[in-house]
Amino acid sequence: MKHKLRFAAVLLFLPLIFSPLLAQEGEEMQDGLLAEMQIEPPPQAVITVAEDMPNDGGHKLTVRWEFPKEFTSSVVRFEVYRAYSPDGEFVLRGESPNDFYEYLDIGDREEESPNYMPNDSSYYYKIVAVGTEGVSSESEVGGPYKTYGQWFHTGKVPLLIAVILFCIFTIYFVLSAKGGKELYIRPLAGIEAVDEAIGRATEMGKPILYVLGIGTAAEIATIASFTILGRVAKKVAEYQTSLIVPCYEPIVMSVAQDIVRSAYLEAGRPDQYDEDSVFFVTNAQFAYVAGVNGIMVRDLPATNFYLGYFAAESLLLAETGNAIGAIQIAGTDQVSQLPFFVVACDYTLIGEELYAASAYLGRDPLLLGSLKAEDWAKGILMVLMVLIILAVLLGWDAPREWIRVNL
């Protein structure tokens, strides 16, 4: 009985012992069958050209090749290899679908990058057509192909023209304003209400809250807001009301402190300037909102100004200000945040009105001149659009295509 059991166990394990040998034999048989079937590799691709990408720094090459179209279905993909010399080490750069005979080889300009592709260098390419049955064919090595960096981006000519025109307008109008020419700016409701809002806070004996937003000091909206802050701070100093300026950015705080101090000095009340009225809260967006909302519900300002760069915090701030019954004047160039200010504030400076407000209040020739130049730029924009649309209506599509393709 014992021997029978041993025999049965040996029988059971025999296939397991010999299975690797059987598997190996199976693979050999399969290879043999494939060899017998003689699967033909796909035809070779022929590299026709590798062109330097125009208008770049010399770190891109477009490789093109030819391949018989009737064999497209026998190829899975094309692999593109690149080397620095014909007999050098070819490195896989990327892949292209079986029906697309072009590959844009993009390198990096940084020397430390593993994908560094130096400017003004020669490269050699090889295309491998990978067949459906796993067999591949390599093209002849193509090259040398060179990359060149260009000094001038021809596609940006319209931009250059626009910049030159804008600069000419700005210089002309700034010089005109400096020469004493009166430049008209239409009244803006939000700015007309500034004095009224400060007066209200004074009468109520409550502070004024001025929020500069969450932009950096270099943000255009923040720069515009600084000018308005100067004006507001001067009025606040004259009316002897208190001002609260919580800041999101340390540099913004630094500039705001300077502006408020100067405004108090200008108003003849430097002794009333409180260094702590302009302070830093935090650099985190929603923590800043929590902090400012806390200030609002505890100090109950009578007037709130939200002028500058705002993001998702706009409605949270404006809604709290609305709930405490403050008169609110807001302004930002962030289109996505304007709806919230429009619904929750008494006056809203929409987009460019914020810049115009700073010029309107400051009456600085530089600001007035640039605002006038902007109006001219808008006029040219309108004329150009009308002319291009007329051209399209008359069947001449070239100007529109030129702008569309070049930009």
Next chain:
Amino acid sequence: MTRRQLATYIFFGVVVILFAISVALKGFFVTFGAFLTLAIFSFLYDDNPYYKFAEHLFVGVSAAYWMCMGFWGTMVPNLFGRLYPPMVGPVIPALKDNPSDPFMLIPLILGIMLLMRLSSKAGWISRWALAFVVGTTAGLNLVRYLRSDFIQQISSTAMPLYVTNSAGFSLGETISNIVIFIGVMCGLIYFFFSKEHKGAFGAGARAGVIVLMITFGASFGYTVMARISLLVGRMQYLLDSWLGMIG
């Protein structure tokens, strides 16, 4: 002790007991997260000590966190790591073999100039660095804005006002293009500041305001939906991660 004070103490006691049970069952951090969420939500009722606690904690922690991030995430790898790589070797070994970049002395000097603000006598020096930062950014933005707001505006607006496709005249596309063209023109008229909005010009500006308000309405609805998803995220945390009521 007044009845109001007594009610406050009882309420506080119940909250403490409930959260003690939650800490035992769910752990400290999940419970503390839920507590802070509820504390911030309590602002919807009124300002209260719970909100004050959460607000002060949030502001204090975030200010400290961003200061550390600014130092370890920006100054160490971007300034010290490029100026003198061996110095940051013990902290970021990947940078220690990089070549030194002497141009990094410029931002270092500008940074020191900005810090001069702390001095009452040399505070004016900080204005030079500030002028450099503001001027450079304004110059760079000039080209960016001209490209996106000026040239691309022409490209996007100047579309055929009579559209035909393979099926012939396309009424829908024609109307769409006409609305875009008129909307952009009226919007631009509204933003003319050096001319009074009177007569035909004023009518154009009024039409521009209507276009803007319609756009804002659409944008408002779209953004509110995105905010709802934020609320859903917090509710999910409370109901699922904390109370385990979902799935």
